Amino acid sequence: MTDKSSEIIALNVGGVRFETTRQTLTKYGNSVLGRMFAGTTTLPPAMVLKGGEYFIDRNPDRFRVILDYLRDGELCVDTSNKDALTGLLLDARFFQLADLEIKVADSIVRAKGEETLRIKRIAEEVANCLQMKNTASNLVKINVSGRIFQTEKATLCKGTNSILADMVEGTYNGTKYDEHGNIFLDEDASAFATLLCYLRTYPKGTFYDYLDDHLPLGFATQMARKFKIIDHGQYIEIDMP
Structure with missing residues (x-):
């Protein structure tokens, strides 16, 4: 068969x-x-x-x-x-x-x-990219006599009627820039570092009336007055490390 x-x-x-x-x-x-x-x-x-x-x-x-x-x-x-x-x-x-x-x-x-899972990963990657983009857009570099400082835009914009804030916002006519597009300040870098520490704690920082201006707080106070971060007759004090 x-x-x-x-x-x-x-x-x-x-x-x-x-x-x-x-x-x-x-x-x-x-x-x-x-x-x-x-x-x-x-x-x-x-x-x-x-x-x-x-x-x-x-x-x-x-x-x-x-x-x-x-x-x-x-x-x-x-x-x-x-x-x-x-x-x-x-x-x-x-x-x-x-x-x-x-x-x-x-x-x-x-x-x-x-x-x-793939869609979730893509969403997370997009969110991370947006976060990085937003973070990058909120960071500002300032060239102070050759020393580069980088901080958040909100930090530099503290204070009422601050010239420094106007520079960062692009509304100040006298702003100078270096070759990389960073704001340039012809100021004492150590004093600016002290001023930046103060701004990072602002408005918790308080004003003290010193009899004499010891460096770098003295120069930082002068700079703060110059940029109208504080009023004339006021002094800054920060917690030094």
Whole structure:
């Protein structure tokens, strides 16, 4: 007797020709393909074309994956492609391949989870970039006699009617800039460093009336008055490290 299981079956699926064995098609006996080609059930095979091919009106790309699954028992598809998986799930249900349906459904769940994580990572990266951009836009560099100071814009804009604040805001006509576009001050750098420490604690800092101006607080006080950060007759004091 001829072994029918090794018989080659030609299929036309959505206009694409496939060739496989009856054994492959009947691997899962309870599936649609298994019952169609077992030869022992009442479910007749698909329509036969003139060339002897059995015609099945399904998507050929998805059927190729199903045929590979029948051959190897493995899901050979890009499991990150949700659209492809969704279509494959429909065909797994159509052909009543329960094990394949479970594998595809699990892959869809994983793909959705990975997509959610990917979107979350992108959102975090965008947020970090925006934060870095905002942080960078709020930082100001000032060249004080060749020494570069960098601080937040808000720090330099403290005080009412401050000329230094107007310089930072770009509303002061007498502002000078170095070759890098930094605000340039022809002032004592040590005194400015002391003034900057004061501004960072402002308005918690208090004014004291010193009898004499000891450096660098003396120069810092003069500079603070010059830039109208404090009024004439007021002095600054900060907690020195």
